[in-house]
Amino acid sequence: MSLKNTKWQSFESQVSLDQAAMDRVERLAEASIKVRGQFHLVLAGGSTPKNVYTLLKNISADWHKWQIYFGDERCLEPNHQERNSTMAFEAWLNHVDIPAQNIHVIPAELGPVEGAHLYNKTLSQLGDFDLVLLGLGEDAHTASLFPGHSWDNSLDALAVFDAPKPPPLRISMSPARLSRSKSVLFLVSGIEKQTAINQWKAGDAIPASTVTCNDGVDVFCFNVS
Numbered sequence: 001m002s003l004k005n006t007k008w009q010s011f012e013s014q015v016s017l018d019q020a021a022m023d024r025v026e027r028l029a030e031a032s033i034k035v036r037g038q039f040h041l042v043l044a045g046g047s048t049p050k051n052v053y054t055l056l057k058n059i060s061a062d063w064h065k066w067q068i069y070f071g072d073e074r075c076l077e078p079n080h081q082e083r084n085s086t087m088a089f090e091a092w093l094n095h096v097d098i099p100a101q102n103i104h105v106i107p108a109e110l111g112p113v114e115g116a117h118l119y120n121k122t123l124s125q126l127g128d129f130d131l132v133l134l135g136l137g138e139d140a141h142t143a144s145l146f147p148g149h150s151w152d153n154s155l156d157a158l159a160v161f162d163a164p165k166p167p168p169l170r171i172s173m174s175p176a177r178l179s180r181s182k183s184v185l186f187l188v189s190g191i192e193k194q195t196a197i198n199q200w201k202a203g204d205a206i207p208a209s210t211v212t213c214n215d216g217v218d219v220f221c222f223n224v225s
């Protein structure tokens with residue numbers, strides 16, 4: 001995507017980044033619920049968003065109007081500690097009143113092919129998201145879109161077989177599906193991600209830069225510049 005359309009914001013501390021991200025989610029939820037009666041949010045996995053999710057469990061929100069999706073999942077048993085959904089449930093979703101049927105977990109325990117097939121069915125009935133949260137790996141991957149892989153952008157959910165970061169079997173939303181959102185927000189913390197940020201800012205074709213948004217992609221950074 002055009003770098004001009006990427007809005008970089010640096011924070012002085014992890015706490016201030018987490019607070020700003022929580023505020024952004026809360027504000028967009030209120031706005032979406034006001035306009036369309038619902039808020040469709042895609043969650044990032046990994047470790048970076050965990051504090052934001054922990055903060056979100058304490059806000060006051062119209063939880064029944066939230067719909068939750070996952071940008072990617074690792075093909076492991078339900079409740080496995082390495083699953084992205086397990087982290088989100090433990091940090092946040094188990095503690096608020098979002099109805100279970102509004103939380104659309106990727107059925108990754110079925111394996112990449114069957115799981116992606118079923119998640120494609122879930123997503124095919126759906127319009128655009130209101131907010132997509134994403135992270136950035138040291139190798140510049142986002143969701144489970146890894147450098148050197150190719151993606152079928154005609155699909156919403158993709159089977160991933162050879163992720164270089166364990167586990168190798170995963171399911172990911174495609175760049176096209178992640179780009180179907182009113183807002184996109186990346187959360188990036190840690191000096192180990194500096195190389196990936198340099199590549200992104202240099203305009204290299206990295207997975208993170210395949211996700212676009214009409215209103216521009218926001219990138220919240222701490223400890224990278």
Ligand SMILES: O=C1O[C@H](COP(=O)(O)O)[C@@H](O)[C@H](O)[C@H]1O
Binds near residue numbers: 048049084138143
């Ligand atoms: O494996 C994954 O990694 C990325 C980055 O994770 P982080 O621990 O560096 O924050 C994450 O965005 C993705 O959802 C996850 O599956």
